[in-house]
Amino acid sequence: MNDWRISEKIDKVKPLLDDISPTFCLAKWLYVQIHLPHGLTQSCYHPPAHNIPLDELEQNPSALHNTKFKIAERKQMVLGKQPPGCEYCWKIENLKNSEQISDRLYRSSEDWAAENYDYITDNEYNFNVKPAYLEVNFSHACNQKCIYCSPHLSSTWYDEIEEFGPFKLKTLGKKFNHSTTITEVDHLHNDIKYLEEQGKLPFEVRKENKVKKKDNPYVKAFWKWLPHIYDNLHHLRMTGGEPLMHKDTYKVLNYILENPSPNLQIGITTNLCPSNNSTFEKFIKILKKLENPIDNNVLKIWEKNNYLKEITYFAKNDNKNIRQKDGSYKWQNWPRFIVNDNEKVDKEIEPTLSRIDRKKIVGVFNEKNRNETTGDFFYKQLWLKPINNNWRCLGSTDFEKEGNEGIVDNFSAYEHLMLYVSLDSVGKQAEYMRYPLDFKILENNVHLILKNLTRTNITFINTFNLLSVSSIQYFLEFVHNLKNEYGFDKVTFDIPFLEYPNWLAIDILTKDFLQYMYDTEKYITEYDTFSEKEIKKVERNIRYMEDKILGENDYSLQRKNFALYIDQLDKRRNTNFLKIFPEYTEFYNLCN
Numbered sequence: 068m069n070d071w072r073i074s075e076k077i078d079k080v081k082p083l084l085d086d087i088s089p090t091f092c093l094a095k096w097l098y099v100q101i102h103l104p105h106g107l108t109q110s111c112y113h114p115p116a117h118n119i120p121l122d123e124l125e126q127n128p129s130a131l132h133n134t135k136f137k138i139a140e141r142k143q144m145v146l147g148k149q150p151p152g153c154e155y156c157w158k159i160e161n162l163k164n165s166e167q168i169s170d171r172l173y174r175s176s177e178d179w180a181a182e183n184y185d186y187i188t189d190n191e192y193n194f195n196v197k198p199a200y201l202e203v204n205f206s207h208a209c210n211q212k213c214i215y216c217s218p219h220l221s222s223t224w225y226d227e228i229e230e231f232g233p234f235k236l237k238t239l240g241k242k243f244n245h246s247t248t249i250t251e252v253d254h255l256h257n258d259i260k261y262l263e264e265q266g267k268l269p270f271e272v273r274k275e276n277k278v279k280k281k282d283n284p285y286v287k288a289f290w291k292w293l294p295h296i297y298d299n300l301h302h303l304r305m306t307g308g309e310p311l312m313h314k315d316t317y318k319v320l321n322y323i324l325e326n327p328s329p330n331l332q333i334g335i336t337t338n339l340c341p342s343n344n345s346t347f348e349k350f351i352k353i354l355k356k357l358e359n360p361i362d363n364n365v366l367k368i369w370e371k372n373n374y375l376k377e378i379t380y381f382a383k384n385d386n387k388n389i390r391q392k393d394g395s396y397k398w399q400n401w402p403r404f405i406v407n408d409n410e411k412v413d414k415e416i417e418p419t420l421s422r423i424d425r426k427k428i429v430g431v432f433n434e435k436n437r438n439e440t441t442g443d444f445f446y447k448q449l450w451l452k453p454i455n456n457n458w459r460c461l462g463s464t465d466f467e468k469e470g471n472e473g474i475v476d477n478f479s480a481y482e483h484l485m486l487y488v489s490l491d492s493v494g495k496q497a498e499y500m501r502y503p504l505d506f507k508i509l510e511n512n513v514h515l516i517l518k519n520l521t522r523t524n525i526t527f528i529n530t531f532n533l534l535s536v537s538s539i540q541y542f543l544e545f546v547h548n549l550k551n552e553y554g555f556d557k558v559t560f561d562i563p564f565l566e567y568p569n570w571l572a573i574d575i576l577t578k579d580f581l582q583y584m585y586d587t588e589k590y591i592t593e594y595d596t597f598s599e600k601e602i603k604k605v606e607r608n609i610r611y612m613e614d615k616i617l618g619e620n621d622y623s624l625q626r627k628n629f630a631l632y633i634d635q636l637d638k639r640r641n642t643n644f645l646k647i648f649p650e651y652t653e654f655y656n657l658c659n
């Protein structure tokens with residue numbers, strides 16, 4: 068969205084928020100990230116995730132979002148206090164003389180939040196709110212083990228650590244409990260025992276409460292809760308693990324097929340490279356179905372779901388005044404309706420139609436529906452679904468004549484799907500970072516998605532770590548070529564920089580690596596394929612790197628850990644870092 072549009076929205080929403088309190092944030096009510104394998108929940112992605120108590124969940128599945136803990140934070144906000152979990156925003160808002168806008172304002176002014184202002188403020192602070200933005204992961208099952216990931220987030224990582232044990236690295240600490248000096252001591256990285264003690268392991272692999280994946284109480288609660296919140300959802304994003312490997316991902320997609328939602332924006336974060344091709348085929352098949360959902364089976368399900376109203380009607384060209392000067396047609400002049408092929412005018416249709424947004428329905432009639440010879444209008448069929456007490460038109464079917472098979476018009480079970488594809492480089496270097504990725508397969512799958520799906524876009528997420536730097540231009544060339552082939556908006560990218568583990572962060576590189584970024588800065592501005600937002604993100608990373616690399620910082624410990632980590636990684640995975648990244652030789656030697 069353009070900057071001016073965002074600030075216009077913020078200007079509109081800020082006084083409304085201030086009306087409640089100076090710390091009121093709609094995201095605390097409407098945005099939730101739920102980690103079902105771990106039994107954790109958080110509002111937006113800044114506050115730390117907290118436990119979902121099982122006793123609260125037993126009483127009400129809405130505790131997946133409305134925990135007592137979160138409700139207490141909402142109360143603080145209504146009273147104008149700053150809940151500590153939202154530190155990320157308070158830091159920005161407490162800056163003196165700063166013009167920076169906090170995420171509290173950004174998030175609250177987004178459509179999914181602002182549209183729900185009355186819904187939130189007409190209720191008490193402690194009501195069980197239905198979220199509008201839901202991000203969920205069902206399992207930590209993943210076929211890749213990215214170098215910066217961890218065993219509690221990827222099953223393949225978990226298996227590797229079980230086989231080889233944690234990585235032996237260094238940290239600063241006391242050698243003995245009674246010591247007073249801080250020095251370099253041993254540190255275990257990706258240690259399953261430590262993660263277990265911290266309660267970070269997925270519920271199903273925790274020794275204390277090991278349960279079968281299918282019996283995970285959080286997943287069960289999710290399925291109970293979904294039908295209650297579904298109509299309020301604007302965004303539904305699934306993450307992982309690797310969502311293509313999770314049966315619940317397909318269950319959600321089938322749920323959407325059976326319960327179409329014309330406002331819904333779906334997001335899936337994926338590596339788009341499942342271990343076997345049949346998984347990808349299954350995935351693309353359901354996406355195609357979602358784009359063109361109508362068949363007899365689906366219609367039967369809709370009828371059973373009882374929200375489908377099928378209205379068939381036509382108009383004879385017996386009223387010459389129906390076409391207006393501007394070419395549009397006047398609703399009240401439509402001479403006749405036929406409901407469900409019943410020749411009689413059904414009296415019951417009027418109240419139904421009066422609840423429909425008439426403009427939208429009128430819009431369905433156009434020249435396409437007119438028989439050029441007779442001037443008669445064709446039959447139409449509309450599929451309608453009540454959403455929050457309003458009837459929404461999901462789509463329509465044109466009939467050339469009664470009884471003919473209809474041509475489906477402007478219909479999809481959702482509004483839009485964004486695939487967030489994780490990719491930190493291209494070719495062999497990408498494969499090293501997202502082991503055991505097969506770049507060729509990924510590339511092929513990307514083309515299949517872009518060729519076959521019209522409502523699906525791809526955003527590549529490059530988790531910008533120190534190994535992404537030397538190939539950033541190749542990565543952008545890859546994106547640029549896809550943009551040229553499929554459309555500038557159809558393919559986009561983001562490059563959030565990696566903060567942890569700090570020995571893989573761009574901060575610790577040496578000055579010479581800045582040149583890769585300067586060349587890229589030149590490259591990206593040469594083409595009009597990249598948006599201003601994308602260019603700004605690259606520039607932001609360059610300025611960040613300059614700040615860290617040219618500043619007076621001591622990265623000796625992180626560099627030592629980098630070399631220790633890479634050596635152990637190569638040994639376990641039978642890879643050869645310097646062969647794949649020869650341009651890092653000098654840096655690697657410096658770290659040793």
Ligand code: SF4
Pocket residue numbers: 092093094095110111112113114152153154155156170171172174
């Ligand atoms: S105040 Fe900030 S951190 Fe807290 S929920 Fe809102 S956007 Fe998220």
